[in-house]
Amino acid sequence: MDTPAPDRLPTLADVAARAGVSTATVSRCLNDPARVQKATRQKITEAVTALGYSPNFGARALAAKRTDTIGAIIPTLDNSIFARGLQAFQSALVDHGMTLLLASSSFRPDLEAAQIRTLVARGADGLMLIGHERDPALYDFLERQGVPVLVSWVHAPEQPRASVGFDNRAAMTAMAHAVIDRGHRRLATISGYTQANDRTRDRVAGIRDAMVDRGLNPGTLQVVETHYGIETGARAFSQVMGNEQPPTAVICGNDLLALGAMRQARRLGLSVPGDVSVTGFDDMELSSIADPPLATVRIPHAEMGTQAAGMLTQMVRGGARPESVALPCDLCLRASLGPVPG
Amino acid sequence: MDTPAPDRLPTLADVAARAGVSTATVSRCLNDPARVQKATRQKITEAVTALGYSPNFGARALAAKRTDTIGAIIPTLDNSIFARGLQAFQSALVDHGMTLLLASSSFRPDLEAAQIRTLVARGADGLMLIGHERDPALYDFLERQGVPVLVSWVHAPEQPRASVGFDNRAAMTAMAHAVIDRGHRRLATISGYTQANDRTRDRVAGIRDAMVDRGLNPGTLQVVETHYGIETGARAFSQVMGNEQPPTAVICGNDLLALGAMRQARRLGLSVPGDVSVTGFDDMELSSIADPPLATVRIPHAEMGTQAAGMLTQMVRGGARPESVALPCDLCLRASLGPVPG
DNA sequence: CTGAAAGCGCTAACAC
DNA sequence: GTGTTAGCGCTTTCAG
Numbered sequence: 001m002d003t004p005a006p007d008r009l010p011t012l013a014d015v016a017a018r019a020g021v022s023t024a025t026v027s028r029c030l031n032d033p034a035r036v037q038k039a040t041r042q043k044i045t046e047a048v049t050a051l052g053y054s055p056n057f058g059a060r061a062l063a064a065k066r067t068d069t070i071g072a073i074i075p076t077l078d079n080s081i082f083a084r085g086l087q088a089f090q091s092a093l094v095d096h097g098m099t100l101l102l103a104s105s106s107f108r109p110d111l112e113a114a115q116i117r118t119l120v121a122r123g124a125d126g127l128m129l130i131g132h133e134r135d136p137a138l139y140d141f142l143e144r145q146g147v148p149v150l151v152s153w154v155h156a157p158e159q160p161r162a163s164v165g166f167d168n169r170a171a172m173t174a175m176a177h178a179v180i181d182r183g184h185r186r187l188a189t190i191s192g193y194t195q196a197n198d199r200t201r202d203r204v205a206g207i208r209d210a211m212v213d214r215g216l217n218p219g220t221l222q223v224v225e226t227h228y229g230i231e232t233g234a235r236a237f238s239q240v241m242g243n244e245q246p247p248t249a250v251i252c253g254n255d256l257l258a259l260g261a262m263r264q265a266r267r268l269g270l271s272v273p274g275d276v277s278v279t280g281f282d283d284m285e286l287s288s289i290a291d292p293p294l295a296t297v298r299i300p301h302a303e304m305g306t307q308a309a310g311m312l313t314q315m316v317r318g319g320a321r322p323e324s325v326a327l328p329c330d331l332c333l334r335a336s337l338g339p340v341p342g
Numbered sequence: 343m344d345t346p347a348p349d350r351l352p353t354l355a356d357v358a359a360r361a362g363v364s365t366a367t368v369s370r371c372l373n374d375p376a377r378v379q380k381a382t383r384q385k386i387t388e389a390v391t392a393l394g395y396s397p398n399f400g401a402r403a404l405a406a407k408r409t410d411t412i413g414a415i416i417p418t419l420d421n422s423i424f425a426r427g428l429q430a431f432q433s434a435l436v437d438h439g440m441t442l443l444l445a446s447s448s449f450r451p452d453l454e455a456a457q458i459r460t461l462v463a464r465g466a467d468g469l470m471l472i473g474h475e476r477d478p479a480l481y482d483f484l485e486r487q488g489v490p491v492l493v494s495w496v497h498a499p500e501q502p503r504a505s506v507g508f509d510n511r512a513a514m515t516a517m518a519h520a521v522i523d524r525g526h527r528r529l530a531t532i533s534g535y536t537q538a539n540d541r542t543r544d545r546v547a548g549i550r551d552a553m554v555d556r557g558l559n560p561g562t563l564q565v566v567e568t569h570y571g572i573e574t575g576a577r578a579f580s581q582v583m584g585n586e587q588p589p590t591a592v593i594c595g596n597d598l599l600a601l602g603a604m605r606q607a608r609r610l611g612l613s614v615p616g617d618v619s620v621t622g623f624d625d626m627e628l629s630s631i632a633d634p635p636l637a638t639v640r641i642p643h644a645e646m647g648t649q650a651a652g653m654l655t656q657m658v659r660g661g662a663r664p665e666s667v668a669l670p671c672d673l674c675l676r677a678s679l680g681p682v683p684g
Numbered sequence: 685c686t687g688a689a690a691g692c693g694c695t696a697a698c699a700c
Numbered sequence: 701g702t703g704t705t706a707g708c709g710c711t712t713t714c715a716g
Contacts, residue, residue: 009487023687058400062694062708078422079627091446101443103432366695370696382701404693404708
């Protein structure tokens with residue numbers, strides 16, 4: 001019945017031969033079943049199953065000039081900061097028939113640049129990147145290669161590229177308002193590094209905005225920059241609390257930093273929020289069960305990932321140039337933020 | 343100076359023409375620079391830069407019959423359980439010149455099967471999967487396609503496929519020994535679903551092993567299965583504590599479940615470990631700063647990811663069939679595990 | 685609705 | 701060390 005299996009994978013031609021049609025018809029049937037007659041379709045389906053046919057990716061990509069693959073480069077997967085949005089991004093991509101190529105940059109612009117080139121060389125039809133700030137040569141490269149880019153984690157409609165994200169600055173301003181309105185005047189922030197990072201910079205700027213709004217001198221804001229992490233947050237907390245005029249509230253640029261700060265407060269014998277208030281940014285799953293529960297800003301991870309997948313799919317398929325999308329953040333005011341002591 | 347840019351991306355032929363060499367030489371130079379003379383190499387490099395050449399992925403894949411891409415399918419990125427190992431896996435892949443294609447299964451075998459086929463259709467040279475248990479037809483498919491598989495998160499040398507992971511059963515036995523040796527006799531476990539999941543099943547079996555070792559009746563182990571999560575862990579905890587003979591120690595199959603259990607204990611007014619001990623499995627970054635710090639089993643995420651990347655690269659490049667690798671787990675005995683009350 | 689055939693851009697023999 | 705060239709397997713006009 002079967003032709004004795006040759007020592008190679010079945011090709012379109014094998015399927016065509018077995019189904020008694022041309023390769024063109026098989027190709028159509030596989031890519032858009034509606035374009036072939038039902039009877040033909042059945043014969044082809046039978047042949048595909050019988051032969052265990054699976055299309056050759058390289059050949060398809062070469063002929064079709066697309067891979068149905070989207071690349072994403074995120075700073076790290078080591079904590080849940082970017083992983084959650086990525087989960088939504090990936091599953092939405094699957095829903096759109098796309099596959100995810102993933103790379104990480106470890107927050108290093110040079111590595112990110114290399115990854116961008118790698119993903120393009122690996123056939124990514126489009127790219128999802130975090131934040132706008134990078135060497136313009138990279139954007140030129142992507143434009144020449146015809147690879148559309150969507151930026152996430154920021155909302156910056158003034159930028160020439162589409163983005164889907166939230167207003168880091170405004171979100172942090174809202175949190176800082178909440179802090180100041182509880183009587184705090186001496187403020188510190190533990191921020192992620194602000195170099196080559198528009199998100200962290202915007203968050204610090206957002207605190208200063210709030211201080212100005214409330215008649216405080218933004219020059220008095222104590223700023224410590226460090227890597228995102230629990231340990232680093234703990235060390236930074238010790239540092240700011242060791243100052244001559246220690247803050248009564250420490251506004252952290254991220255939940256990990258804030259959780260580290262709270263742990264360190266406990267070690268130093270300081271009560272949160274009795275002696276010092278601490279706030280975060282992100283609303284990680286565990287922040288609400290911290291002790292005390294962490295006041296933070298909820299980032300719309302899932303929504304951001306889902307929308308990014310949809311927009312990017314549209315961009316690579318339809319050549320669309322969608323408008324930037326702004327997503328709302330929620331203020332989660334929990335017990336780690338209290339009134340100023342005394 | 344330049345030929346007026348045609349309305350298409352430069353190809354190998356363009357580079358060859360500009361450099362005054364053949365396409366074969368350019369190809370060699372790009373893939374193995376040592377195989378062309380230095381002078382030739384320089385001319386080619388210059389042409390590549392001037393033209394802004396970037397290789398066409400489909401053509402390369404078609405001709406070379408490989409993509410230098412590895413696929414991975416993990417249950418979810420929504421929490422850090424699998425994300426941390428993936429980070430190590432991805433960066434080690436990059437070090438080996440490979441790129442990561444990522445999919446997720448949401449713990450659903452049917453979705454995982456679909457993803458396996460998708461990743462193969464998208465050109466994955468090899469696949470990293472979590473756990474051994476899946477439809478044998480999938481393994482047949484992969485074998486026919488010549489796509490090697492490496493299984494992670496388990497150590498099961500009796501299986502026909504290579505794996506890199508740890509002995510879930512033995513690791514859990516070690517933890518259960520520690521629990522029993524603190525006087526606990528009434529034990530409960532909150533486990534992930536054990537259907538189609540060799541890891542969760544092994545962990546429960548490990549507890550029973552320990553009970554037998556210490557002369558307890560393994561039939562008395564109270565078992566609740568649920569999804570991994572804080573909320574689900576909390577609910578499961580309420581459930582086991584509502585039994586006639588509530589346990590004095592709740593051994594959780596995962597840190598998220600354990601953190602949820604501890605939160606629920608607080609809500610129920612139970613002291614941990616005063617009234618009931620709780621243990622986890624994973625050692626998430628936040629488990630050590632929980633209150634009380636969570637006793638747990640440390641999984642070698644990074645080592646597992648790094649080794650998996652190396653082994654898979656070897657498998658797809660050299661056709662090697664490496665030995666399974668067993669990695670050690672560490673017992674982290676922290677304050678959430680205390681002596682039996684009374 | 686289906687078939688014939690021309691490439692897509694690169695790699696890897698093989699020859700020099 | 702370098703050039704020539706024959707495919708790789710699929711998609712896509714263009715005819716019929």
